[in-house]
Amino acid sequence: MGIPGKEKLWDKEEKEHRKYDDVRIFADKDLKNYTEDELKAFKPKHATPMLDELEKGPWPSFVSDLKREALHRKKLGQDNLLIPADAVEDLLGVVELSYKEGETHWKHGGIVGVLGYGGGVIGRYCDQQQMFPSVAHFHTVRVNQPGAKFYSTDYMRAFCDICEYRGSGITNMHGSTGDMVMLGTTTEQLEPIFFDLTHDLGNDIGGSGSNLRTPSDCIGPARCEFACYDTLSMCYEMTMAFQDELHRPAFPYKFKFKFDGCSNCCVASIARSDMAFIGTWKDDIRINQEAVQAYVADKIPRDGGGMTGANWGPFDIKSEIIDLCPTGCMTWDGKKLSINNAECTRCMHCINAMPEALRVGKDSGVSILLGAKAPILEGAQMSVLTVPFMYAKHPFESQQALARKVHDWWIEEGKNRERLGELIQRMGLKTLIEVLGIPAMPQMVKEPRSNPYVFFKESEVPGGWARNIDDYRSRHPK
Amino acid sequence: MSKGRLGYYNPEKKQEGRITDIGPSHYGQFLPPVLRKNYGNWASHRVLEPGILMHVSETGDKAYTVRCGGARIMSVEHIRELCDIADKYCNGYLRWTTRNNVEFITDKEDTARALKKDLDSRKFIAGSFKFPTGGTGNSITNIVHTQGWLHCHTPATDASGLVKAVADALFDDFKTMRMPAKLRVSMACCLNMCGAVHCSDIALLGYHRKPPAIDNDAVGKACEIPLVVAACPLYAIKPITTEDGKKSVSVNVEKCMYCGNCYTMCMGLPLADKEGDGVAILAGGKISNRLSQPKFSKVVVPWLPNEMPRWPTVVKTVQQIVEAYAKDAKKYERLGDWAERIGWERFFEKCGLEFSWHLLDDYRLAYDTFRTSTQFKYTEHAWAVSKAAGGM
Numbered sequence: 027m028g029i030p031g032k033e034k035l036w037d038k039e040e041k042e043h044r045k046y047d048d049v050r051i052f053a054d055k056d057l058k059n060y061t062e063d064e065l066k067a068f069k070p071k072h073a074t075p076m077l078d079e080l081e082k083g084p085w086p087s088f089v090s091d092l093k094r095e096a097l098h099r100k101k102l103g104q105d106n107l108l109i110p111a112d113a114v115e116d117l118l119g120v121v122e123l124s125y126k127e128g129e130t131h132w133k134h135g136g137i138v139g140v141l142g143y144g145g146g147v148i149g150r151y152c153d154q155q156q157m158f159p160s161v162a163h164f165h166t167v168r169v170n171q172p173g174a175k176f177y178s179t180d181y182m183r184a185f186c187d188i189c190e191y192r193g194s195g196i197t198n199m200h201g202s203t204g205d206m207v208m209l210g211t212t213t214e215q216l217e218p219i220f221f222d223l224t225h226d227l228g229n230d231i232g233g234s235g236s237n238l239r240t241p242s243d244c245i246g247p248a249r250c251e252f253a254c255y256d257t258l259s260m261c262y263e264m265t266m267a268f269q270d271e272l273h274r275p276a277f278p279y280k281f282k283f284k285f286d287g288c289s290n291c292c293v294a295s296i297a298r299s300d301m302a303f304i305g306t307w308k309d310d311i312r313i314n315q316e317a318v319q320a321y322v323a324d325k326i327p328r329d330g331g332g333m334t335g336a337n338w339g340p341f342d343i344k345s346e347i348i349d350l351c352p353t354g355c356m357t358w359d360g361k362k363l364s365i366n367n368a369e370c371t372r373c374m375h376c377i378n379a380m381p382e383a384l385r386v387g388k389d390s391g392v393s394i395l396l397g398a399k400a401p402i403l404e405g406a407q408m409s410v411l412t413v414p415f416m417y418a419k420h421p422f423e424s425q426q427a428l429a430r431k432v433h434d435w436w437i438e439e440g441k442n443r444e445r446l447g448e449l450i451q452r453m454g455l456k457t458l459i460e461v462l463g464i465p466a467m468p469q470m471v472k473e474p475r476s477n478p479y480v481f482f483k484e485s486e487v488p489g490g491w492a493r494n495i496d497d498y499r500s501r502h503p504k
Numbered sequence: 505m506s507k508g509r510l511g512y513y514n515p516e517k518k519q520e521g522r523i524t525d526i527g528p529s530h531y532g533q534f535l536p537p538v539l540r541k542n543y544g545n546w547a548s549h550r551v552l553e554p555g556i557l558m559h560v561s562e563t564g565d566k567a568y569t570v571r572c573g574g575a576r577i578m579s580v581e582h583i584r585e586l587c588d589i590a591d592k593y594c595n596g597y598l599r600w601t602t603r604n605n606v607e608f609i610t611d612k613e614d615t616a617r618a619l620k621k622d623l624d625s626r627k628f629i630a631g632s633f634k635f636p637t638g639g640t641g642n643s644i645t646n647i648v649h650t651q652g653w654l655h656c657h658t659p660a661t662d663a664s665g666l667v668k669a670v671a672d673a674l675f676d677d678f679k680t681m682r683m684p685a686k687l688r689v690s691m692a693c694c695l696n697m698c699g700a701v702h703c704s705d706i707a708l709l710g711y712h713r714k715p716p717a718i719d720n721d722a723v724g725k726a727c728e729i730p731l732v733v734a735a736c737p738l739y740a741i742k743p744i745t746t747e748d749g750k751k752s753v754s755v756n757v758e759k760c761m762y763c764g765n766c767y768t769m770c771m772g773l774p775l776a777d778k779e780g781d782g783v784a785i786l787a788g789g790k791i792s793n794r795l796s797q798p799k800f801s802k803v804v805v806p807w808l809p810n811e812m813p814r815w816p817t818v819v820k821t822v823q824q825i826v827e828a829y830a831k832d833a834k835k836y837e838r839l840g841d842w843a844e845r846i847g848w849e850r851f852f853e854k855c856g857l858e859f860s861w862h863l864l865d866d867y868r869l870a871y872d873t874f875r876t877s878t879q880f881k882y883t884e885h886a887w888a889v890s891k892a893a894g895g896m
Binding site: 034035036037038039040043049050051057062065066076077078079080081082083084085086087088089090091092094095098108114117120121124125126127128129130131132133134135141142143150164166170171172173174175176177178179180181182183184185186187188189190191192195196197198199200202209210214217218220221222224225226227228229230240242244245247248249250251253256258262265266269270273289290291292293294296297298326327329330331332333334335336338346350352371372373374375378379381382385400401402403404405406408442443 | 505506507509510511512513515518519521522523524525526527528529530531532533534535536537539540543544545546547548549550551552553554559567569573574575576577578579580581582583584586587590591595596597598599600601602604606609628629630631632633634635636640641642643648650651652653654655656657658659662664665668669671672675678680681682683684695696697698699700701702703731734735737763765767768771774776777778779781791792793794795796798800810812813814835836867868869
């Protein structure tokens, strides 16, 4: 078991940090247990002529990779594994059958999990259990990934050992929401996996079901000059603050947080989270005029050097920056670049195009947008700009309070399987802002409404709505 | 870690020693030293060549990142090999990106170049690259995708195989940076759209074309019928009692557009079908706020057949769109920006795509997508209408 208080210490720069050797399941001889020649000669138990075609071509072949794992498991032997050694061979067999028949062979749904939690595990059963007994149970465990998906090899190897010993040895790195995904294990192994993850990896499982899903973040200040706030810190703190909501479904439907450091949206928060936190600033873009001139003189490649694969001609600051700026708030007099920052909408184009000359502002925080979702049920939605600016300071209490207000309203009013974005559609943006205690602002809309079907509150209208027809008739006889 | 069938877990005392609500491991302990030291202190960056990034900090420190492609579905053997590489070159640190590429970070340029060479030299026995470097700048980077027939119960196509087929065809563009702007391809195997299909430059979407087959026995026994009724966006489902007295539902096939949401709610309404199922293609979405606001992807090909194992028709169509865009768009112009500038009628012409009635929106806010203007360009599609209307 883990050392109490040190369960999570994988930090190589710290004393007494945990190493792979402290927790490993497989010895070196188990890990390097097959040769290149054995791999060439290896024939999995099912013929897979169609999948074999997907071993050709340059892109990394998942089929080749699965076959390698299948051989590794075969050589490890059933005595060293807790789910069937040939699970990956049966997985290849099932997929080949689906390729032949053009239909999936996984049964509908499946409800499994670990005690005390209502989510984190996706149950899955094969519908051809006679033919493929080793994937009869093939559940997925979502493991909450560390911020921006940084790992040490010690931690990663330990994760690999659990996946292989108690599961199929197949993963998704990563699920679309962000989790590390252990693909394929049996019901019996769920609790042991959970105990190993929490005791020895010092790591919890992620979200699934009608709850807060695993939050995720862009790389932020760890390696990006555009980051306007600490996405990793905020993602971590918000994940910790809402552990209960993440593990125990209490919502009408799923709810996602995502944290983008700037409006380039590298983690796609604006499209893929119910509550998107997107970094921004409220002062001026910082300009290094010498570097601007270096761009103009073609001494620095445009767009961070990311466009060198085609000949786009010499850099032309007028047509590429000044004329493209969506608000037209920039000028270039041949020597000096000026920005009318009051008119700038912080789209990032000029900064992306000239990262060595232009920097995001220093007085920075987050914009908060609500309600993104995929099409089911009412159609796809992007997030709606709700709060234009908030300072984002550790431990992010103001953001937590705002999220709780959103949750409280949605838990109360949301219908079964109604995403926040659909509730906003149904009850109106005006109801949302009332709940959040914020005034309306023109920034909330692309354009004001074009139909005149405007509601008023009775209190806004002099004399109210209780009317007497006799009073009206006294002025307007029939 | 624990060994044996149940390891640490004692089924007699389920609560004993149980640790909960500890969240993810803290990221701080996994940051490579050069990032730790310069956290929040970066000044600028440059792509040195495809697959290699350089970030410069305020202090002049430099971090070199080498990016390589990943298949997303990965065996632990593959991850262990990545770990070996990280141990050899990067002091035992590595990371994954939001598009499932893998990154290695070092503070030495020569290490980064040696690492890139090493990564590009490693191949699977059958010949595909294990860790092809690239995916930087204006390339076509990794394809965000879903579970498909490997693990999901609602797909209308496979994810991993289709992605492999498309990624093979676009491979040269993973390795180079010739596109006018970033070009994001994504894939989802049904219209739950797990991932980024509704907001990508080019998106592949598994799509059914037949209403569900109704298993009256299962609907009555295993499903909460009001949830099934409420699951339908087009109100095609009604509760019924069958002739032999079972509680079930009916589906009005005239109203059903095969979204599969009722099957998500109820095992008694499967709709997967070999002939019916296939792939739709969407285009013109984006999520960044650069120059233009984020956009949804639009359906440009309503359906193409599933052709396992390599989906040649889908691959060819994607290539047509990519090449038309690469040839015609201006620098910095995302695919959707290009299509809007030239007009969708010109987009269909330049990409050599059919335009059929399936592409005319007919869902709630459809009217907003119709052209209420005389501003249009003449193309063959327009002459066909003029002829059909008896005007030419």
